[in-house]
Amino acid sequence: MKIVYIDMDDTLCDFKKSYKQSLIERPEIAWPHSREGFFVELEPLPQALEAVNSLIKSSKYDAYILTSPSVRNPRSYIEKRLWIEKHFGLTFCKKLIISPNKALNTGHYLIDDNIEGKGQEHFQGELIQYGSGAFPNWGSIIRYLEI
Helix, strand or coil: CEEEEECCECCCECHHHHHHHHHHHCCCCCCHHHCCCCCCCCCECCCHHHHHHHHHHCCCEEEEEEECCCCCCCCHHHHHHHHHHHHHCCHHHHHEEECCCHHHCCCCEEEECCCCCCCHHHCCCEEEECCCCCCCCHHHHHHHHCC
16 A cells, blocks of 8 residues: 555645634734634635545555644644544544654655645655645545545
8 A cells, every 4th residue: 555645734624714814803813823723623625525535445545644733833733633533533543643844754645735844845755736736626636646
């Protein structure tokens, strides 16, 4: 089985939308993602849950969540874990990896909205950039991985 890592913020869940909305609603909070509850309340992106469930059920892939923590919100570790349980169940929480350097993990694919900044540029497998011209949405990624 091929190992595939999936980022959370702006790959599985809509970080930017919540960040911008928080700035409007609570402008006195300079770092909206430092607010308690921020990460656990993030909305899933279109097709993200279905795509990850397809990867989980696939006999071709061993899927993991690989996300970076927020240094401005130490609760992000807990809230990201709770988000995974809410959307994928307790068992999949065993497949959650929280690391500030994504290059430390070995695998075949990393699906991430960013191509650098958290070690993505040094990942030894193939980087699939979610939201790029080649992979604008989860449907294009699922077709590419032939799930």
